[in-house]
Amino acid sequence: MAAFNRNGKPVGLDAQYVGRLPCSTCGIRSMKLPGRQGGLCIPCYADECATAGRRAATAGAWVAASFVGDPCLACGSRSVDANGWAFWCNSCEMQTAVALPPR
Template structure:
């Protein structure tokens, strides 16, 4: 399960896990961002956000836009990375924080 702060926001992955442990969902790529059930890779994070967005939209709720994806959803580059709480594209320089930095 993802860690949450006192105000209910997700907290990023500890640096010792980022890029080292396998994704909790696919087990193929390495953890880069916090997911619902542990650290996930960038593509699995994007899939989680898409699924949650569809559920919220069908329930009539507003959802925050997610720009996280591999390839980059803004420019299509595969030069993307994440550090456990933020995502960025090295080509178009889009950046987004997806969680609070770990303590």
């Protein structure tokens, strides 16, 4: 379910999976965003990004900032959602795309 395009950029989850199937990591919350091994819920996506960021930082590489989290990392609201490729906070209206939209 997690796919990459020919340029190596992540491609979002298909609409048929978003909010319907359980997270491939925790199995508790529903899939909202693409992960390395399948669809992830918002907290598991944030954990995966943090882990990848720590690995890259220790290797001396630059890491793209991840603002995805539940609660929102900008305002602390729990009113956050994602549609398979983008994440947003309903309170502070912060938005970020985490993948290319699926075709």
